[in-house]
Structures are given as structure tokens and as C-alpha cells.
Amino acid sequence: MALKRPLSQHAQIIFRAGVESVCGDRLIRDTVQFGPTEIWFAEHCVDRQAIDRIILVGAGKASGAMAVGMIERYQADAASAGLIQFAGHLNVPQGCERIPEHLSWPDDLTLFAARPAGVNEPTSLAIEGTDRILHWVSEATPRDLVVVLISGGGSALLVRPADGLTLADQLQVVRQLSGGGADITQLNTVRKHLSAVKGGRLAAACRHAPMISLVLSDVLGDPLDLIASGPTVADHSTPHDALEILNRFDPERSISSAVYECLNQAEQQMLAPEAMSNVTNLVIGNNAVAVDAAGIAAESLGYNHVMQSARRSEGTAEEVGRHLADMTVEMLRRDPSRHHQDALITGGEPVVRLIETSRRGKGGRNQQLVLAAYERLLELDTSEPIDFDRLVILSGGTDGEDGPTDAAGAWIDGEVHRRARHLSLNAADFLRRNDAYSFFEQAGGLLMTGPTGTNVCDIRISLVDRLN
Incomplete structure (x- = not known):
């Protein structure tokens, strides 16, 4: 039975409030x-x-x-x-x-x-x-x-580009590090010295x-x-720091030798x-300001809410998404006599490890995160049935861009779940191919905002309603 309260609409209202605040x-x-x-x-x-x-x-x-x-x-x-x-x-x-x-x-x-x-x-x-x-x-x-x-x-x-380097050199570095799952600290440390x-x-x-x-x-x-x-x-970083990062993500030295030469010479500069x-x-x-504003919006809609903005790198989108699913199910199975509407609002910026281009689909870290959360929900559904109509998990980039796509992110709810089942979409297969956009394009749930005029990492919203 469908809920009277449109949880996915509430999640989008809360997301927009966070974005507008920054x-x-x-x-x-x-x-x-x-x-x-x-x-x-x-x-x-x-x-x-x-x-x-x-x-x-x-x-x-x-x-x-x-x-x-x-x-x-x-x-x-x-x-x-x-x-x-x-x-x-x-x-x-x-x-x-x-x-x-x-x-x-x-x-x-x-x-x-x-x-x-x-x-x-x-x-x-x-x-x-x-x-x-x-x-x-x-x-x-x-x-x-x-x-x-x-x-x-x-x-x-x-x-x-620093002397001796080209745009192609810089693109090669960015793609190598990003594709290997480098976080923003590692990526920008290298960028600074080039x-x-x-x-x-x-x-x-x-x-x-x-x-x-x-x-x-x-x-x-x-x-x-x-x-x-x-x-x-x-x-406060050094060219040696940048070299250590490159050695980790480019062990076979596939990046242009000019990049390594630049870093070796940069100590004197x-x-x-x-x-x-x-x-x-x-x-x-920053992200904390956006998460706080999203929490205020959730409260205005009647949700008992918990907020958290990460202060350091979070790991992979898949890990964060699965944890978010666990937390959402925990909220869903609480005693409804205490709080029947709960919200978990978090902020951060995980990374995605990309497979080789020949097998890679289309998506971004927020879409990957939500799809990983959905895969985890399906696993939990086998032990004790989950009423997907009583929850929504949304994740979006505050800038309105999620990877090389026109979506800010995605959400999963009862409607998306039913369409995915009807179309026999295999979440794990889309995850393996970094193809979350294609999954949500077919099942619904793409978060479309366009450019927002801000950029403070991501906002994730989990909502549950245990009564209606």
C-alpha cells in the first residue's frame, strides 16, 4: 500500500534546502x-x-x-x-x-x-x-x-601547466589517479606540483x-x-609527496616521463x-553548513533527524552506500511508538574505483552509492522483509553534477524498486560496470537539478516512515 507522504519528494525538498543554504x-x-x-x-x-x-x-x-x-x-x-x-x-x-x-x-x-x-x-x-x-x-x-x-x-x-608539461600530461595524471580511486587530498597534492x-x-x-x-x-x-x-x-606538501602518490597509483610508470622529470626538478622551485x-x-x-540547513528542513517536515558531516575521506561509494542502507533499515525497524518519521542526513565525498574504459558504463559517485545501498537493501530483504514504500535513500552532489552525467545523483524508494524488479535489472551487474546512471535511467530515481551555483561535496538523505 502506497504511503500518503511522498518520501522521495520530501528527500528532494530537504536536499534543495541544503544546497540553497550554500x-x-x-x-x-x-x-x-x-x-x-x-x-x-x-x-x-x-x-x-x-x-x-x-x-x-x-x-x-x-x-x-x-x-x-x-x-x-x-x-x-x-x-x-x-x-x-x-x-x-x-x-x-x-x-x-x-x-x-x-x-x-x-x-x-x-x-x-x-x-x-x-x-x-x-x-x-x-x-x-x-x-x-x-x-x-x-x-x-x-x-x-x-x-x-x-x-x-x-x-x-x-x-x-608547469614548464615542460602539456595539457595532455595533466589530463593523463588526473585520469590515472581518479580512475584508481585517489581521494581529493592525493589528487590535489599532485596537481599542485605540476x-x-x-x-x-x-x-x-x-x-x-x-x-x-x-x-x-x-x-x-x-x-x-x-x-x-x-x-x-x-x-606544505612537497614534490616528494607527489612522487610517492604517483608511485602508488602508477606503479608501471605509464604516465608521461615529463611528469616525473618535473617533480624531480621541483624541489628547487x-x-x-x-x-x-x-x-x-x-x-x-562548507558541507557542514549545507547539512545543518538540510536538517532544519527535515525538522520542518516533521522528521526526527540526526545529522553528520564527514571531516575526512570516507572510503568508497560502495562502502558508504551499504552502511547507509544498514542505518536506514535500523531506523525502519525501531519502535514506531517513539518516532514514526526519522531522517538521517549526512555529508561527505567518497571515491569510486573505475574499471577499464572498454567495460565501463556511465555514472557518478552518488549514483554508485545509492545503487550500492539498494543492493544492500535487497540482501537485507531476504532475512526479514523490507517495506520499500516506507523508506527513501537519496544522495546528490551539491554542484548538480555527478561524474560525467547530467544528474546530480539518485534515490531509491518503493517506486524505483518496483520498476527495477519489473525490468529485471540486476543492481550488482550495473555496479560492477560503473553503470549506475543506466540503472536509474531505466528504473527512475535520477536526481536532476542542473548547475546549482555551489559545490560543497555531497548530501545524503535517508528517510523512513513507520506508520502511514
Whole structure:
């Protein structure tokens, strides 16, 4: 018997509430304030009289929305703030370069589509845009204030290969590490030492102007040197660290020899800390903020809720999904006289180990996670029947992108379960082929949001209703 309460709709409402709480434009409007004598960036104050122009630069899935929020905030405060010129350049994914019609946009400020939607890899356009960013930063004067807008996805959008390397070399490294299940710490540690802009090198290029970096974190624990590969932060890792990671994930040395040569020579090129003495870095949003907002939405819908945002790497999507299924069934089998509606809301970012390209299907970590949760639910259903109509498990990327797909993630509920059974879809087979998208495309349950203007890892929502 179908439930009166649409659990999958509730899960999507809760997910959207979490995402909206960390949208780039909203966070900037809440963080920045322009006044006649001061400009406030959170609790950091800048003397308004000391600057004539703000140079906005940056990269990431949310950086375009952050730039929109900056101009909206300035125009709202303009009566008291006086005239400030804005200029600069930001690299954003395709679809995130649109400027709202209500804004009077500065002529010298560019939102540049530096990669296609759904393709989270460096491109030649990203290199072109990065060179423009480096130009703006290096030419800034003492009467300029450089404001860097950084968010997740910045590593693929802020790209300038180190001397001796090509875009093809960097793509080979990223694909080798990602396909092998490297986490974001490992991936970005290597990226920093193969770049002319990451690992603090963007800040080092700003020789004459003060710089403020506003960061929307997509790395668990908010380590500033890893978010977007730390373009404005002193790097505490070494080329030797990067080499050790490559040795683990490339034991047969299939990656270009130029990459290894670059790392072997890089020990003499480490940046001195004083090269970044003019920089202030501020984290303005993260996964914990989104999870908290999702919890508030769950409570408003009548759910007794528990929330948790991971602070470190979680392991594989399959492991996280199976654990989430166990927790969901545990909630389902509790005494209904205490709480008949329960919610478990978690945040994090697991990894997926990819099989060889010839056998690989289509999907992303959130879809893989939910499919692994469904496989576990089917196993548990054999020992004691599960009423799939009384639960939903949803997982989605807050950026609206899950792997190279047009979905943010997926969910499993009674309707999806019945369609999968009707179509005789084998969850384990789709999991083995990294083909979760195809499973949910047929059974239903794909979470479609489009670009969201933010990126703070993933939100997972498990809901149960034991009475209706």
C-alpha cells in the first residue's frame, strides 16, 4: 500500500534546502558589506579610502554565482559605498556564465565558460582563461584590491601547466589517479606540483596589491591548501609527496616521463612563505553548513533527524552506500511508538574505483552509492522483509553534477524498486560496470537539478516512515 507522504519528494525538498543554504551568490551577499569608509569581508575589514578598484578573479563551479553575489551586494550598498570600479576574469563551467538581467554588469568583468558542463577536466580554454587571470593579478597596483573567488571544481578550471608539461600530461595524471580511486587530498597534492598557478602561485603573482580569497569549500575538513589545489595558500606538501602518490597509483610508470622529470626538478622551485604575505583567506561555506540547513528542513517536515558531516575521506561509494542502507533499515525497524518519521542526513565525498574504459558504463559517485545501498537493501530483504514504500535513500552532489552525467545523483524508494524488479535489472551487474546512471535511467530515481551555483561535496538523505 502506497504511503500518503511522498518520501522521495520530501528527500528532494530537504536536499534543495541544503544546497540553497550554500549557493555562492547568497553566501557572498551575507559575507560582504560595502560602506562609505570600510568594506567588510566577514570579520576582515578593508579601508575603503585605500582602494579605487576591485579586481575579481577566480575559478570553480560556484565562482560565477559568487561574482554575481558580489555585484549584487555592491549595487545594494552603492548609495553609501560610493563609486568602486570592478574588473577581472573568472573561469566557470559552461552554463554558469549567465549574468542576471537585473544587474548592471561591469564592462571589464568576464565570466568565461572554460569547460563544457559535466566534464570536470582541464581544457585549453581553461588555460586561456587562467592566463587572463594571471595577467589581471600580476598587473594589479597598490590602489587595487584583488578578490579571489574560489570554489570546488577550481582545480580543473584554474589551469596553467608547469614548464615542460602539456595539457595532455595533466589530463593523463588526473585520469590515472581518479580512475584508481585517489581521494581529493592525493589528487590535489599532485596537481599542485605540476602547476604554475596552484599551490600558492596565484597569490605569488600578486606582487603589488592586497589580496582577499573567499573560499567555498568542497574538501572535507576545509584544508585551504587543498581546496581548488590552494592557489592562494602556502603549500606544505612537497614534490616528494607527489612522487610517492604517483608511485602508488602508477606503479608501471605509464604516465608521461615529463611528469616525473618535473617533480624531480621541483624541489628547487618551492615558494617562500613571504611570497603570500599579502593574502587573507576566508572560508565562507562548507558541507557542514549545507547539512545543518538540510536538517532544519527535515525538522520542518516533521522528521526526527540526526545529522553528520564527514571531516575526512570516507572510503568508497560502495562502502558508504551499504552502511547507509544498514542505518536506514535500523531506523525502519525501531519502535514506531517513539518516532514514526526519522531522517538521517549526512555529508561527505567518497571515491569510486573505475574499471577499464572498454567495460565501463556511465555514472557518478552518488549514483554508485545509492545503487550500492539498494543492493544492500535487497540482501537485507531476504532475512526479514523490507517495506520499500516506507523508506527513501537519496544522495546528490551539491554542484548538480555527478561524474560525467547530467544528474546530480539518485534515490531509491518503493517506486524505483518496483520498476527495477519489473525490468529485471540486476543492481550488482550495473555496479560492477560503473553503470549506475543506466540503472536509474531505466528504473527512475535520477536526481536532476542542473548547475546549482555551489559545490560543497555531497548530501545524503535517508528517510523512513513507520506508520502511514
